[in-house]
Amino acid sequence: MLLLRLLKPGGQAAxxxxxxxxxxxxxxxxxxxxxxxDDHKLDAIVKLPGGVFKPYAGVSTAILxxxxxxxxxxxxxxxxxxxxxxWSLDDKRAPLLTGEKLGPTPSLDFTEAxxxxxxxxxxxxxxxxxxxxxxxxxxxxQSFCVPKDDIVAQDYDLSLSRYKEVIHEKIRYxxxxxxxxxxxxxxxxxxxxxxxxxxxxx
Numbered sequence: 001m002l003l004l005r006l007l008k009p010g011g012q013a014a015x016x017x018x019x020x021x022x023x024x025x026x027x028x029x030x031x032x033x034x035x036x037x038d039d040h041k042l043d044a045i046v047k048l049p050g051g052v053f054k055p056y057a058g059v060s061t062a063i064l065x066x067x068x069x070x071x072x073x074x075x076x077x078x079x080x081x082x083x084x085x086x087w088s089l090d091d092k093r094a095p096l097l098t099g100e101k102l103g104p105t106p107s108l109d110f111t112e113a114x115x116x117x118x119x120x121x122x123x124x125x126x127x128x129x130x131x132x133x134x135x136x137x138x139x140x141x142q143s144f145c146v147p148k149d150d151i152v153a154q155d156y157d158l159s160l161s162r163y164k165e166v167i168h169e170k171i172r173y174x175x176x177x178x179x180x181x182x183x184x185x186x187x188x189x190x191x192x193x194x195x196x197x198x199x200x201x202x
Contacts, residue, residue, distance in 0.1 A: 045080075
């Protein structure tokens with residue numbers, strides 16, 4: 001990667017890549033990911049929402065944050081899944097909040113209710129804690145850390161979906177007998193209504 005060659009040891013970079021770079025199975029993809037994890041310090045992967053570069057491109061992307069060390073240093077990789085950046089994710093890219101609440105550092109008080117429309121202030125706050133409290137977050141949350149050993153065990157796959165745990169809500173479905181009882185009740189109401197209508201007309 002040209003960017004790694006241009007950096008001096010200790011230099012840091014953030015680069016936007018198509019999602020395919022995170023999980024591609026070619027030898028080049030795998031070697032790049034291995035190099036970032038083993039030979040340097042991969043700090044974070046921020047998954048961007050699809051549509052963030054519309055109308056120019058619709059490809060899904062992520063930002064890789066890394067430090068050139070030439071000697072390794074990756075202990076944990078911080079993942080954050082951005083679901084909203086303050087703008088609609090269609091071709092219009094219209095603002096979802098007032099201008100003072102857009103971007104990573106809003107000038108107006110930013111509330112919890114604003115978070116679903118703009119995750120960027122949360123990304124910035126949690127980035128500062130990636131080596132602290134973020135290490136304790138569960139993998140079903142919007143951000144979490146993954147130990148290097150887990151990444152190596154997954155053949156250096158860096159896609160967020162590989163590590164994010166999805167908790168499925170248990171849904172209770174009605175039994176067929178309950179549904180049939182409801183249908184019988186509704187049918188009886190219809191028949192009664194029809195009889196009442198006939199009596200009024202007759």
